[in-house]
């Protein structure tokens with residue numbers, strides 16, 4: 001076990017070389033019995049960024065977060081905070097705070113006492129006056145001024161969420177960890193809280209690490225997203241990078257929606273690739289990294305990248321309109337291709353008006369630019 | 380049937396039980412306490428405060444009860460809390476049930492037999508003999524207040540363990556993590572989260588044990604050996620041996636009043652302590 005070091009000791013050092021990386025996972029694995037919850041995680045978290053762990057339930061997001069908080073010790077590898085290995089550092093010594101999924105607010109304390117809890121644990125003690133001021137400011141930040149004497153059960157779900165946030169940020173942690181903080185809220189409230197979270201992060205400059213299985217939430221909030229699958233990190237990048245350059249079918253599928261056409265990768269050359277489907281159709285697109293000719297793969301095309309016309313165009317595909325959903329600004333079509341199967345198409349309102357739209361049962365023609373399509377390895 | 384009629388019907392059995400088993404005997408006791416002892420014992424109707432004036436004759440019994448019942452409750456609490464904590468918080472869920480059953484196993488034998496066992500353990504050839512073997516001489520345990528306290532704690536421990544166990548088991552373990560995350564060391568987490576949230580269980584356990592101890596007579600009779608006796612023993616004596624029902628009733632009624640007053644004060648105090656509504660269980 002690493003020697004027990006106190007963080008105060010570390011923080012007392014001159015802040016000469018404040019590194020851009022506030023926390024780091026180095027080849028971190030964690031197993032519970034024979035369940036490998038996390039495998040070989042490597043990730044640097046930049047100071048002040050908003051990072052999300054994204055993946056389906058059970059893929060190890062919470063485990064990763066709990067290792068940063070100190071509730072779980074890695075089975076192997078190193079967790080670093082501010083350049084210091086903290087594998088053996090207890091949670092109460094880490095300059096990190098967590099917002100729990102169920103909030104975990106203390107039912108026997110008032111709102112103000114919940115928020116001031118962390119400040120009251122400080123040694124040497126903070127003056128009572130200072131604690132009260134900080135709590136007051138935190139209440140203001142989460143817009144709950146005047147609620148300080150309330151009991152937790154007197155607060156609505158959204159208010160409890162904000163108390164939980166205030167209880168964490170009042171300590172000015174180097175890392176704020178949020179485990180699916182909005183999952184329990186209804187859709188409308190969730191949207192509001194997303195905006196508040198983002199504002200808060202910008203206003204405070206605290207590094208946020210969010211765990212979510214909601215891709216929309218991750219896309220709209222994060223500076224960077226770390227996509228996980230079965231305990232492993234699949235891809236890390238900005239929302240746009242992940243959306244435009246997914247490195248696998250898994251990421252393309254999980255981040256946004258996409259149509260996939262399976263086939264054999266026929267040729268890869270100069271960043272472009274050709275795919276031949278089982279029925280002999282040849283499709284072209286950008287080649288994803290590490291793609292090799294002769295393997296099976298798929299072509300991914302986003303619904304909004306597909307143009308839908310009445311008249312055939314060169315290399316367009318004839319389809320039958322199967323379903324049409326009016327979404328206001330967009331219309332979503334489900335069309336059926338003879339060999340490619342069901343395809344989702346999203347057309348903007350303008351195109352609709354010019355073309356009056358397509359009725360169910362009508363024949364249409366689909367076309368897209370090769371640059372918008374991506375040929376991926378199957379995984 | 381209206382809703383109100385239905386409600387009355389639902390509480391009717393409990394009401395009848397309450398009337399026959401509680402109000403009626405209590406009234407009898409109250410009436411008897413103002414009466415006189417008959418020439419051959421028993422009760423002769425009268426209206427006199429003589430019995431109450433005679434209460435100081437049984438002062439020792441009241442003193443013993445009022446000292447040893449709270450003391451025994453406190454001792455049981457101090458032993459039960461760590462046990463319940465270990466069971467509820469630290470024990471692997473797989474083992475919880477088995478260990479809990481072990482706590483109540485002694486209840487499968489009559490308290491009479493178990494108290495007899497203690498007579499031997501605390502008696503001259505038990506612990507004192509062992510102590511003598513290692514050079515500590517002249518220790519007397521049996522028929523002392525200590526023996527009675529040991530017997531009391533032993534007999535009533537499960538009643539204290541269970542409510543505390545329930546309160547600690549219900550405690551959301553994430554609150555402990557949250558406390559640690561906010562910088563509290565384990566002991567401070569215990570003081571600031573675990574302990575306050577287990578107060579309802581502690582309150583229930585103490586109340587149960589205290590009330591039962593106030594009426595206890597078997598353990599003092601066996602382990603106190605006539606030297607350390609409770610009000611309960613005085614009552615056994617007055618009703619069964621000296622057959623002075625009138626005085627016995629006065630003693631009994633006084634005990635009931637003392638109990639009502641202490642329990643009321645106690646409940647008031649606990650209500651003030653208990654602030655969280657989440658833990659409005661049990662009591």
Ligand SMILES: Nc1ncnc2c1ncn2[C@@H]1O[C@H](COP(=O)(O)OP(=O)(O)O)[C@@H](O)[C@H]1O
Pocket residue numbers: 032035036037055056057058059060061062063064
């Ligand atoms: N304390 C634990 N004991 C045993 N298995 C666990 C424990 N915590 C997590 N796991 C397992 O590890 C895997 C990852 O869990 P988790 O990190 O909670 O996933 P996520 O947060 O992405 O839903 C799951 O298979 C889960 O069952």
Ligand SMILES: [Mg+2]
Pocket residue numbers: 058061062063
């Ligand atoms: Mg989780």
